[in-house]
Amino acid sequence: MEKIKADEHLVIIGNGIAGVTLAQRVRQGSDCRITMVSAESRLHFSRTALMYVYMGHMRFQDIVPYADWYWQEQQIELVHDYVERVETGDKKLVMREGVPLHYDKLVLATGSSAAYYDWPGQTLKGVQGLVSLQDLELMEANTAGIAQAVIVGGGLIGVEMAEMLRSRGIAVTMLIRDKLYWHNVLPQEEAQLVTDHIRQHGIELLFQEELQEIVADDAGRVRAIRTRSGQELPCQFVGITTGVQPNVEFLKDAGIDIDRGVLVNEFFETNQPKVYALGDCAQFRNPAPGQPMLEQLWYTGRLQAEALASTLLGDRKPYERGPWFNSAKFFDIEYQTYGTVPAQLAEQHQSLYWQNEEATKAIRLLYDKETARLLGVNLLGIRYRHDLCHHWLQQGYTLHDVMQELPAVNFDPEFFQRYEEALLRQYYTRFPERQPPSKNNTWWELRRRFGLASDTASC
């Protein structure tokens, strides 16, 4: 594919992490005209940080990573408007307020919004999801002066919402389909640990429960919900956190193939020439085996944008995500994961698992029973080095190789208690024939040996 030309106009709809990263990376390699359109907010902000604005840790301007001067100096034009429709024949965007915008290349990075499942009463006042800036403003209004809230869904946005509501002293009940919190992602032990911790923070958790209907008061506001099992819970707010769905309605008549999201290949190309889609709103036509069709994470949005930028700059590369990673925080407990740790461990899976007595920290190293190959790492309350974990997974380390380098992987602050000892003890009990490492490698030695550092030195 040819590199985007200097006189061409690249238009990006959406200024979330995917759209912004794309604009930045393309600008680094091209002088083309770049315009970013967003109806949500003129300036890009960190979506994952909305909760901190609600809790008063930050103001909205604090979750904006790049000030105005940055966009001016990078010559990236910002348009705060809503795209009514895309006319792919004329390569034109029809805007709600401004004049139509012509494009040479169009990138759809429109993100997603809360998914609803046709519950009775889901449009009542006081029922909402939390994805956009407008959702946050709505939540401020919806939760003013209320006493009880119910959150539907036991995932990451759900626990964020619970934390937000608790910061205002609102009683929170979560309806969770599984037997434990986030048990469709976390194995039993981790899910139990996190579940207990959330409870300790005063959140009521109802397991194996689902939403049946939302009940209104006379003013058309939520008064209570009824669960599938028939319980009625009084509440003045219902948080819908049962996943997200791509924002693609405005593309209906654009001649762009859509299923749940905009259908793309591994180059993020849609069926229309010069039109691409990525991030939350994109859906892979043929995902690699074992890979999801939709990747709706901050991190994958950024990685996808880096891959597409490379294609637009003339270096046509298929998207390869590399080893999975993710992170979150459940009240006081940080979570990191590297590689693949399934919720249901299979026959061929074996793990070294350790947790402290207070059940606030845990480490799981998952490996293949036959080959001892490292499959994934789960961490609760402990930080590991992403660069080194990535290297282990990328290079196909066995558990035995990992143990040789284990002390170097810790990323906890200075003076913190270290727990590698406990993990190593477990390891030598299980593999008594293995010898302790002849020398302890420091992170700095490994970083140099494996080249785990960028070559640019600009700062």
Next chain:
Amino acid sequence: MHTAATLPTSPSPSSGSLNVLKMAGLVLISLGLLGILVAAVGADYLSPVMTGLGGTFILTVGALLYIWQSRRQKSPTEQNHGIWQQEATSRGASAWVIGFVLTGFYVLLYWFPDTLQGLIQATEPLSQWLRGRPSDQWFLYGTFYTLAILVMGVYALLKYRNSRYHIIRTISVMFFQLGFAFLLPGLLLMLNKPEYYFSYFWPLKYDYLFPGTVDYLIRDGAALGVFMVFWGAVFSFLATPVLTYFYGKRWYCSWVCGCGGLAETAGDPYRHLSDKSRKAWRWEVATIYPILGFVILTTLFLWINSWSEGRLLGDLSGGFASTYGFFIGAMFSGVIGVGFYPLMGNRVWCRFGCPMAAYLGLLQKHFSRFRISTNGAQCISCGNCSTYCEMGIDVRWYAQQGKPIIRASCVGCGICAHVCPRGVLKLENGPREGRYAGSPLIGRDELRILG
């Protein structure tokens, strides 16, 4: 394996609630403040020792009670709830009142110390006991200052109680203030030795290497005075570069220094008020390095003058020194540095004015093993790090590009790493080779903020 049934599920009380003990704390704080007020204005009617010293004691007890209750109630992750929503910590009306009162106190202290006679008398027994001599405004100031660090040190210890780094660091600043900046100088006076602060060095304590001070120390302090001069010179020119090489500027700024000690304890509730804009950074480099230059020049002129016995420069160098003392020593470090805590954040002096910070910063930037590492591609650009950086560093700028943070101004307090919800940052000392290299797992901008 724990099960849900074995764990307590007590709901945490809501953040705004006032329990009985908190209320008792507030009552004691009020009584203490009234006592201090009476000592200040009504020394003719009631013994200022009883009202002033007693009031200070009651204030301390009340403050500790209130702090203990309100901080214990919140889990570590809840400590910053509402900071930008409460007016005392978001430049609201009460923040301005506190700012004006603090500023006014500094004005009285520096230029109208006679107005503080009642309070000075209140500390008389303490001064006699510690130093064997009458109290003065500087002893009063030192007492309040030390007390602020100790009481608010408890606040910091509770607020950051899940981090050993912050526990040890906070105890360190409390120790150095109490021991090295309060008890030891007092004890030296008691023993008729020169008053000397072993935890302050040139160029912060600029006069410690002025010829006049050196003469005085050697004349009055005999062997001990010679040691003091030696100690000061060694720390300024040898220990400072060596320690900064190994640990960065934090060994001093957020572990030892009294200004830093106050900022990290009493100033902690205001750390998010520092200006993160590019303009502020431009101001910073435009003020702090000239001030360092001014101290170096002043010191040089004084020595040249001293060696030439006043023939070369006449009184010019003395004027130079007193100008610095007035504008920088008094105006900047005291009035603006502390008085403006509730308005401009807790490190205004350290960031824009302190010559020691400038000197340490140059060493840290160009001659140190210290950096704040970013963990691969884990940053979510949330901005907690930048918001809570008291030095106004846009930490996120680097973190979201996978770059290490190496900035002259960074005092290594470690709060960025503490408030990061994804564990992305780590203060560490490592080889200088590849110090600026970031993670290979993420793309980066070539753009530089200062351009």
